[in-house]
Amino acid sequence: MYDHPGQRAANDALWSAIARHLHGVGLAAPEALDRARPVEAIWHDPALLFAQCCGYPLVADPDLALRVIAMPIYALPDCPPGRHYSRILVRAEDPAHGLATIAGRRVAINAPLSNTGVNLLRAAAAQIGAPDDFFGPTVVTGSHRASIDAVASGHADIAAIDAVTAAVIARDDPTALRGLRDLARTPRAPNLPFVTARTTPPAVVAALREALHAAILDPALAPARAALFLHDIVPASIHRYRMLARIAREAPALAVDPSATEVATTVR
Structure with a gap:
């Protein structure tokens, strides 16, 4: 992976x-x-x-x-043994100042059944009591790297990026994260x-x-x-x-729009 x-x-x-x-x-x-x-x-x-x-x-x-x-x-910092989380990223100039302020925004996800790209993002929304219609249009990018690009380019407004993947990209391809910032973190899993x-x-x-x-x-x-x-x-x-199944049952849904799907690599 x-x-x-x-x-x-x-x-x-x-x-x-x-x-x-x-x-x-x-x-x-x-x-x-x-x-x-x-x-x-x-x-x-x-x-x-x-x-x-x-x-x-x-x-x-x-x-x-x-x-x-x-x-x-x-x-990795802030990852207890056996656990990780996702960084919820937005563009640096985005006025959002907390997860509650991104209601209705476009979401980039790597895959519909991704835990770090979807399930933990939904768990973070559940923590703030977000309603079922909290998330806006969703684009499936095919990889966390492509989700980063989607947010940076303005094709999406927010993405949850696996902390391990984000650390690799920050080390090996730091320009990919230029112009983005952390809005929040998801619960650990x-x-x-x-x-x-x-x-x-x-x-x-x-x-x-x-x-x-x-x-x-x-x-x-x-x-x-x-x-x-x-x-x-x-x-x-x-x-x-x-x-992880309990998170899926209790968190707001993400509505994936098939017409807004991009093709990318299978690297998560």
Whole structure:
């Protein structure tokens, strides 16, 4: 999920270490990551061995048959272990002075089932008692990076950007955030989990967890972990993500206008 251009070599290094560990215990594993398909197609592949998934589809998409293997911990300010949030961005010159003042404004989202781009934005609106018709027209951009561009260019007025993604962009492409400012932050939620197909045998799940643990301890992978802001990986299950469904039930809806949809990358 966090596979921006400056992170791809790091993800490749991390996967190579995981694959070597699996090969070492007699298990088959692809030599390289699959970047040819949208992440949604990969999540629905019944032969999926390993991926990272947005937390909200886990509890909102009935067609997803995934098992949570583990959860990453990212080294970011204001992100307690295992939790992250979204930065709610507007243009620097926007007169808005709080979330309540953006009622009816145009919203850019990366994907309708995105937790950080949609669900947590709705949770922030629920915290201020926003009504069901609080949000204005919505444009689906395809990625957080494209949502940033949509706000900066004036095609949208507001977007909720995953704190991990925002940190990567601020480090690797800081001009993208020029002219934008933080209006508010969303509530925190569990970090995006590592997953496998639900039918993956328990012995393979255990081997994947062992491989992730080894990758965190490997000194040779320190540069890759730093590029990913990756501090630790801990075992987890889907139970950590049930709260995301509650947010969806209790928060104001976003009305997605299909005629206002832009196409972008699948990087979240």
